[in-house]
Amino acid sequence: MSKNLEDQIRDALRPQDPPEGFAERVVLKSQAALRAETPRPRFRILWPAATVAATAALALSISIEYHSLQEQWAGRQAIQALQIASEELNTARNKVLNQ
Amino acid sequence: MKRIPFFALLIAAAAPLAVPVDAQIQVGLDNLAAKAKESVNISLDSSMLRLATAFLSKSDQADDPGLKKLIAGLKNITVKKYTFAEEGQYNPADVQPVRDQLRANGWGVLLGLHGDKGGSATDIYTKSVDGQIAGLGVVKVEPKEVTVVYIEGAIDLASLADLAGHFGIPSLGLPGQNSDSKKTKGVQ
Numbered sequence: 398m399s400k401n402l403e404d405q406i407r408d409a410l411r412p413q414d415p416p417e418g419f420a421e422r423v424v425l426k427s428q429a430a431l432r433a434e435t436p437r438p439r440f441r442i443l444w445p446a447a448t449v450a451a452t453a454a455l456a457l458s459i460s461i462e463y464h465s466l467q468e469q470w471a472g473r474q475a476i477q478a479l480q481i482a483s484e485e486l487n488t489a490r491n492k493v494l495n496q
Numbered sequence: 497m498k499r500i501p502f503f504a505l506l507i508a509a510a511a512p513l514a515v516p517v518d519a520q521i522q523v524g525l526d527n528l529a530a531k532a533k534e535s536v537n538i539s540l541d542s543s544m545l546r547l548a549t550a551f552l553s554k555s556d557q558a559d560d561p562g563l564k565k566l567i568a569g570l571k572n573i574t575v576k577k578y579t580f581a582e583e584g585q586y587n588p589a590d591v592q593p594v595r596d597q598l599r600a601n602g603w604g605v606l607l608g609l610h611g612d613k614g615g616s617a618t619d620i621y622t623k624s625v626d627g628q629i630a631g632l633g634v635v636k637v638e639p640k641e642v643t644v645v646y647i648e649g650a651i652d653l654a655s656l657a658d659l660a661g662h663f664g665i666p667s668l669g670l671p672g673q674n675s676d677s678k679k680t681k682g683v684q
Contacts, residue, residue: 469555471551
């Protein structure tokens, strides 16, 4: 009886190889548990979106400013050109009238 | 009030000579810039003139509807003005191709003033389409100055001449000139 019990204990304590795929399952479960516990970093999603939005806003702002400067430049050039044309017309007219 | 009849008479006289054409005149003359003491080189196509009109609508010049109306009808403005330190720094023949192009493209001579002093000459050309002025060309040579103005588009010469006294242009006080036009406005 005591020998039978001793054999049972020995059998129970005998090292056994784990079933096939045991190690992989343990690793996968631990990783899943870790992912579930770790809070998702929101900034990883927000940063690219914020960068795109900021770049778009900057590009729009530069475009509007450039357009405004172009308008200003064209307006002043047109006024100067018409000034010269007007001056030449009046000078010629003056010469004719004084002849 | 003498201005309108003056230009109207000249336009009427030149109209039979004018042939409607759409060829673009190449002003050139860029070689003169290097020799000049001062130079003005302005070239505005229709898209730039649209921007200019938009600017005038927003700026202080908006209170002058004549200027906006004048620019609104234009398709192209080219102005080249070169001032030289001394006489003989340019060859008057350099300007001849501009005159030749204008004549070859059917522009009529509205006014020609030649040989008043030291080789000075001023020619004013107009292009006429359906009896309306559709372009203005001015070629002026003086011993120390060359000016070429080339404007394409519907233009009212009386309104253009009336700009004298506006935007810092000193009024010449010509007979018949509107006294209102003697006021000056600084360009922003």
